[in-house]
Amino acid sequence: MEREPNRLLQQLIAEAGLSHKGLARRLNDLGAARGTPGLKYDHSSVLRWIGGQRPRDPVPSLLTEIFALRLGRPVSPAEVGMPVITTPLDLGQEFTHTWKEGVATVTALWRADMERRRFLIDSTFAIGAGSVGAVRWLTATSDERPSGSGTRRVGRADIAAINEVTRSFGELDNRFGSGRVRSSVIKYLDNAVSPLLREGAYGEPTGRQLAAAAAELTRLAGWMAYDLEQHGLAQRYLIQALSLARGADDHALGGEILAGMAHQAIYMGQHAHALDLARAAQLSARRAGVHTLLSSAQVLEAHAHAGLGDARSCGNALHDAEIAFDSRVPRNEPAWLSYFDEAYLSAKFAHCFRDLGEGERVVRQARRSLDMDGRYVRGRMFNLSLLAAGLLQCGELEEACQVTGTALKLANDLQSARSRSYAADLRRRLEPYKGEPAVRALRERTRELSLA
Template identity: 45%
Template structure:
């Protein structure tokens, strides 16, 4: 997609923020003798398989398998890694990527303490591997979790730490990610000017990034993902009209991210509900509810419950009642 310049958002005093955004499993490690280079390659291959399952079916699908694999296969390798050198760094970085995925799976299933523990372990492994890029990704993930759990101060602090690591790594894409995490935390704090400044930095960094050089663990971070974060920030600033075009852009995502499509459909529905566009909100809410039937994600449930709260004043309207019935049918309580 051709990247375009910012345009001004009329009527709100918001200028020049975000418009260019609107445009088979390998064999697990066995007992045979192998080098650390072999081990890091296999761990990454397994991580890729688990990551695809996670994106498509949610964290509840494979979380226990990943945890078992970490304990039985990866932990013994790390305990025996005493020498220094590139192969050791690669092994620790590969293990960090898998701990990161385990952390997101735990987070996705509502196991927040486990998720935090996995990301902390991943961060320690990044430091052992002397990998600033991965460390930035872990800190950005922690910031994301803090925002989701309603802790904006921690979200901002962690995003700033992520930005420091991202700058050391030289990655513009990671700088964009860290800046947009900061923007979301600032929006939750009600800091409009700070949020807009962070969004501006995020987009500038993103537009200078080389998307072809993304590592596998950052493949999810694209125009659609960044647009979703912009939409969250504007919505949490109480600006649903400004949030809407970004939420719509967030749905222009690649295949294989059904959980993300669930999140972003519910996000757009909530933004439309805030504008009292009830029929449109319910139509998107129904799409998100249908996705939730096959995606095992507590975050997905939370997104739909949030939509339910925003539609609660209109629950006497027939179309809202129908949506709520669909939510209840899959075990989600839309109100109360």
Template identity: 45%
Template sequence: MLDPLHIPSHLWADRTVRAALDARDIGALFRHVSRLTHASQTRIGAAVGLEQGYVSRIMAGRKVTSIDVLERIADGCRMPDEARMALGLAPRQRSFPQDMANFVHQRQCDPPVTRSWRADVSAAAQLWEGEVNRRDVIRQVAFSSAGYTLPALRWFTVPPPQDVGQSGRRSVGQPDIDTIREMTATYRRLDNQYGGGHARKTVTRYLHQEITPLLTEGHYDPPTGRRLLSAVAELTQLAGWQAYDTADHGAAQRHLTLALNLAHAAGDSVLGAEILAAMSHQATYLGHTGAGVDLARAAGQTANLAGVTVLTAEAFVMEAHAHASAHNESACAHALHQAERTLDRADRSSAPRWLGYFDEAYLSAKFGHCFTALGKPTQAERFAVRSLRMDESYVRGKAFNLALLATVQVQRNEPDRACAIGAEALTLTSQLRSARAAGYLYDLRTQLAPHRRRPAVRHFIHQVDATLGPRRDGYNSPRA
């Protein structure tokens, strides 16, 4: 693991650095930081959430113009407010707590972090345009768990804007919003059936070509504006989920962050809770279990305030999985118990349509993952079997659950049975464009390797290799 980047405070008063900030010359800044701290390009990139190759190009003279990337660099370098303002960014006026679980308790005394909803719209439009045009800056931004701290803090400390109306040249009304909702439902169905890679490009093109003009050129009053931003936030969250499913984690984080910002501007706390839960899901999957716990708790606080009990149960499940991945058995057991109790009293009739996936089968799968992570195959098997009593339209979910049950069989020292179940999962995964589904099977293959002398195991390993090809870096070892 790389040591954290430490930049001495006196550097920000250096004339060379101030000149670089005034000129927005990030390359000169990085070169000076590297000389002073002896930090490698990889270490600088890890601190600011950029790939080493992109840092190299910046240091060679490539300009950085994206406000989102400049914000990420300023946060990663822990710039003081004077340096931020020299770079043309708003001052922070505070240091951020690392524990998101304390956000709600602190929001009465913490000064708010100001940001206009129009800035969120502008950032979203820039991201969607970059995705469609495959701009290098979009592809090179890496995931950083710290990148979720500020938007989650803002969610709790800043009241939603009152005036989200706009006087544009194009009238926007309820039919436009209904269309976005229906398109989102269609894309979500395709995502569940075929994986995130199937329609991801189509979704980003729709956001860029259809949604951006509505947001930036539309004429709408504040109530319509809030409904519009809510609908767009839901679709943006789906775009983030698709990016996550295809292992494009930096893009996923940027979409989920923007989705949360747009939901905040819309005053949609129900959707905000779901987005925070998705952030927790991604953080835990990538091994950032502390952030996973904090984000899950933030989701739970939001769901509680919104009065949506099903979402509160989901937040407990996300927290439990983060605890299990961190091997904290007692905390996991407590969160799972809370999830069961909460779901028992939930009124599903009032739950939003997009929460339809959260049923008994989904809950059983998450329980199974928790017990698998804790090395308890007997309990894990019981829940993994239950998870297969599911809606067959969730093809990717069924591939996940079959892979889970196969993994449990390896833990129970039943490799032949694991291969038989794994083969079913492989058949479904071959029909999907999902890095997570493939990741489960690569992980299963690795776990079966010690049993390679068994014919069934050799055959299964050959099937995985022939169907999915060699493992690539984008396929993380699945944790969620």
């Protein structure tokens, strides 16, 4: 995707009588003098900036200083074609009211993430932001017309490309963990999807398809941040994915995103918040008439009840989830829901029973969950962890150690913070038995693994 050329920068370089190589050299030297050593820009970097790429800080300010010294007059960032961009610290936490506001927010989030802005990396999870996003999703009207009046016509091929990228990155994420692929997803969002949203020409039908495609990939990027336990960043992405789903007027997709938000809240121990989000997801699933999604949202409600220690409400929600699951017609449902099969449902049941301390039921459901698609390597690690935990609750120490060893070996090859947390949980559960021969043998078998 081509960017608008930075003609202001090109004109300044000519006015200053600098070569591209000479400008890059001055930039590197000045950076070292100003406390930013190690800059290694060259003539190719300058060509990219002229082509429209915006360099990271502190390059724009260094360029203004170089030109000011060379020309003998003040030079502002705007004159260099790189105006100062003030980024709000709550970027991405707000579910905006209009399509244009939403596009501006989500594309700014992608750019700030690409630039590894510290406030995003350090951001914390905000229950209020998630609650407001859910309420606005449920109460938003569907009369908005997503459209763009830019210079590049957006067509089916553009949208198909986004969908294929989402599918491919999703498969890689499940096989290798989010740490190996998330940076590539963010780069694609910023370099390819952002120009389509901001600078594309599209009417309402194409706009809704573009919004849906962008929402799915943004949701995946948020899910990856969650897998890396970057919870504040993940929440911002999921809220913005929900906003894009509103532009698409896609209740099924919105429900899936709300379910993902509930999933994250449960993982973080925010069970009351998760309950609200799971119920909001159910409302969206009913609006869309998608039974698999309804089952997913109901089993998340059950898990939230389990976390709150409410076994009766958990059982009722699990019963509802089974009824919805049995009513589904997969061929009539979105392709992105194909992951939610009998094995996945069994795994969610096992999570509930583990948190309620019902070991025999954990083992029964966890064994069923292992009859799963082999591409979901990270999911298999989670399910093995559930089985090991259930076996420990049943007093089956030797088999628990065997299963734990397999789970730890899978986790070792994944770049997934959640996998490491599951591994750490298993180690904590085994700690009371550290003197037993089976645990000592497990420790010896897994000694060479790089797990922290």
